[in-house]
Amino acid sequence: MKKLLLLMMWLTPGVIYAQGFMVNLNGQKQIGMGHTGTGLLQDGASLVFNPGAMAMLPQNYLQAGISPLFFKSGFNGAGTADVAYTKDKVATPFNAYGVWGPKDARWKAGLGVYTPFGGLTDWGSNWQGRYVLESLDLKAIFFQPTFSYKLTDYLSIGAGFVYNHATVNLQRAIPVADANGNPGRATLKGGGNGYGWNAGVFIKPSEKFTIGLDYRSQVKTTINNGDAIFKVAGTAQANFPQPNTFTAGIPLPANASIGFGYTPTNKLTLAFDANYVSWNAYKALAFDYATNTAALADTYSPRNYKDAFSLRGGAQYKTSDKIAVRAGGGYASTAVKDGYVTPEVPDANRYYVTAGFGYKLNNKLDLDFSFEYEHLFSRFQTNIESNLSGTFKSDVYIPGVSLSYHW
Numbered sequence: 001m002k003k004l005l006l007l008m009m010w011l012t013p014g015v016i017y018a019q020g021f022m023v024n025l026n027g028q029k030q031i032g033m034g035h036t037g038t039g040l041l042q043d044g045a046s047l048v049f050n051p052g053a054m055a056m057l058p059q060n061y062l063q064a065g066i067s068p069l070f071f072k073s074g075f076n077g078a079g080t081a082d083v084a085y086t087k088d089k090v091a092t093p094f095n096a097y098g099v100w101g102p103k104d105a106r107w108k109a110g111l112g113v114y115t116p117f118g119g120l121t122d123w124g125s126n127w128q129g130r131y132v133l134e135s136l137d138l139k140a141i142f143f144q145p146t147f148s149y150k151l152t153d154y155l156s157i158g159a160g161f162v163y164n165h166a167t168v169n170l171q172r173a174i175p176v177a178d179a180n181g182n183p184g185r186a187t188l189k190g191g192g193n194g195y196g197w198n199a200g201v202f203i204k205p206s207e208k209f210t211i212g213l214d215y216r217s218q219v220k221t222t223i224n225n226g227d228a229i230f231k232v233a234g235t236a237q238a239n240f241p242q243p244n245t246f247t248a249g250i251p252l253p254a255n256a257s258i259g260f261g262y263t264p265t266n267k268l269t270l271a272f273d274a275n276y277v278s279w280n281a282y283k284a285l286a287f288d289y290a291t292n293t294a295a296l297a298d299t300y301s302p303r304n305y306k307d308a309f310s311l312r313g314g315a316q317y318k319t320s321d322k323i324a325v326r327a328g329g330g331y332a333s334t335a336v337k338d339g340y341v342t343p344e345v346p347d348a349n350r351y352y353v354t355a356g357f358g359y360k361l362n363n364k365l366d367l368d369f370s371f372e373y374e375h376l377f378s379r380f381q382t383n384i385e386s387n388l389s390g391t392f393k394s395d396v397y398i399p400g401v402s403l404s405y406h407w
Helices: 028-032 051-056 234-239
Strands: 061-066 069-077 083-085 094-100 107-122 135-152 155-174 184-203 209-216 219-231 245-252 255-262 268-277 284-289 299-302 308-318 323-332 350-362 365-382 389-406
Touching (some): 028 308, 028 350, 051 135, 069 107, 107 155, 155 219, 184 245, 308 350
Antiparallel strands (some): 061 094, 061 389, 069 083, 135 155, 209 255, 255 268, 268 308, 284 299, 308 323, 323 350, 350 365, 365 389
16 A cells, blocks of 8 residues: 555656757757757758848748667666666657748748757666656757848847647556556656747957857646556546546747857858756756646645756868768756766756768758767766666767758
């Protein structure tokens, strides 16, 4: 019975988003240059990085890209030699942009569809933390219609409305065994919507130097009538009524960026971005079941996140009229305080390095490749709710490709 009473904790769907799920894989040129783009004029991805820069783009754009994400994490339980690893799964963040304006007009309009948050984690059903998490599949897709206007030759502004559609599928073992000793399983899945906005200012004080400011609002996403599916032994089924649904909400954080671009020659471009993420808005995760029992109560699970930041730098060099090579890197701090780290997002401070290659197929068509490696510093933690204790070590590998048509 004690284990049943603890289900209010075990069935809370943990940390769904964190710095680790803020993927921001929004453009191959920008990824290759260390995720810089707030203060640059690169391509249609300016719609996300800085809507204010759109009106300054010399051409119109249609482009799309994909960045398969390979997340590798290991967990060494405290006081043991056992190490559990995530299974080989591939998440597929993508981006697509259309930016258009009449020739010589002072404005441009566009639409972006991209995935700034998401993740795919699968620890399997036989590891030490199976009562905390077996697997998590999360997708958040942003749709952003945007308008930008050039006030002067050196100043432009822009803003866009954001609609988010998110889906989640989370599975955990339930500490209620059947006659054969097999635990039960909880599956929580559903979809929800959220709204926000993105605005930016782009300044071009000279032909060689550019500055950008961008602010993306909080997007609070709510999942209503999600499916709560419990598979347990018949003797415990009354404690887990079926069918059942849940409601949960979480704020996707606001973030602010400043970026600088410098082009000392026609061949070389240097860039630097600083980004601040307001994760302190995420105080707790409230979880409401449509039908409750003594063992299945609504929950209020504290998170108490802290704000996070990242510093990014990159460069592009054009070896010829057709070929550009790119490189970059950066550092990002974690939003998850000690005591709140979970296997959904075994987050930690991290550094990353990137590389990229661009090839002009013709005067209107660009093919771009990117690659990113992220290393999260190892982190020993004991979670204050689940008491799961051990050391997480994680790495991320992200190749990417995009095709751009411009005219």
